Amino acid sequence: MSDIRRYGSSGIHTVEGNVAGSxxxxxxxxxxxxxxxFAEKKKQIEADNSRSSHIDKAFESHTDAASExxxxxxxxxxxSAAEYRRRRENCNNPVAVVEDDDQPAAKRAKPIKKKKSKPISFSMDSDDEQVTEKPVIKKKALKCPFVETAFLPDKEREEEIARETVKLTQEWHAEQERIKLQKVVVAYSYWNGNGHRRHLEITKGTTIRQFLDTVRQSLSKDFHDLRGVSTENLMYIKEDLIIPHVRTTDRVGNIPMDPNEFSSTCRFTT
Known part of the structure; x- marks a missing residue:
């Protein structure tokens, strides 16, 4: 018989009888x-099951009392005995309850009528009351009319300005073309040491070069020295200003003129 003894209350010993350790x-x-x-959880589960069974029994007793x-x-x-048994079965089985014929009609439970929803109709010729849909009016944001907003970007305003600019440009060009077709009588003086005053009718769209060339051809009959002179060698002078050949007569500065001719004399020289 082995000499095995237990030390302490841990109960953990080796075969040889020594304590196994901490x-x-x-x-x-x-x-x-x-x-x-584990034991505490088991007791808790048993207690919960016991409470639920008590609740079920309470419901059953309440149902039995109501049926009774x-x-x-x-x-x-x-x-009668048959009627007694039938009513007992009806009370014990409330699902298959049969209405008592002896009860007055006023006390019978009325069936619940389900309200039927009307189907949606898209027909315009319906006899029912037609509901006209009102157009949704989009409210415009109110703005203070006294605040300066010209510096803010406005697409509509910019488009309106662009259209107005194109319109005015077209009108201006049309007016200039109409003015250039108007005729005017120019009083000029050819200076070759002496002044020779003449008149020439031209349109306002005539350039200074064209005017000088026409005058040269007209004066070459009386002044033979102009026959060999080129138009580029002639100058058109107005109020001590030499007017370039590319300018038109309607653009010659502020030339005072009446409806028929220039009031001041223009001269040209070689």
């Missing part, structure tokens, strides 16, 4: 703790 004791304590927690009261109400007075 690690084995720790495992033992953890196992005991787990067993204790209804049965007593229906069997007041003299009833």
């Amino acid at each position: 690690l084995a004791a720790q495992f033992s304590r953890e196992r005991e703790k787990q067993e204790k927690e 009261a209804e049965f007593k109400r229906q069997t007041i007075g003299l009833v």
Whole structure:
């Protein structure tokens, strides 16, 4: 018979009878703790099941009491045995309740009528009341009319300005073409040491070069020295200003003129 003795309360010993150590004791304590927690959880589950069974029994007793009261109400007075059994079955089985023919019609439960929803109709010729949909009016944001907003970008305003600019440009060009077709009588003086005053009718769109060339051809009959002179060598002078050849007569500065001719004399020289 082996001489095995236990030391302490841990219960962890080796075969030789020596204590296994602190690690084995720790495992033992953890196992005991787990067993204790398991037992507590088991008791808690049993208590919960017991409470739920009590609640179910309370509902059952309440249902039985209501059925018994209804049965007593229906069997007041003299009833036949068959009628007694039938009413007992009806009270015990409330799902298959059959209406009592002896009850007045006013006390019978009226069936609940379900309200039928009207189908949606897209027909315009419907006899029902036609509901006209009102157009949704988009409200414009109110703005203070006294605040300066010209510096803000406005697409509509910019488009309006562009259209107005194109319109005015076209009108201006059309007016200039109309002015250039107007005729005017120019009083000029050819200076070759002496002044020779003449008149020439031209259109306002005539350039100075064209004017000088026409004058040269007209004066070459009386002044033979102009026959060999080129138009580029002639100058048109107005109020001590030499007017370039590319300018038109309607653009010659501020030349005072009446409806028929220039009031001041223009001269040209070689």
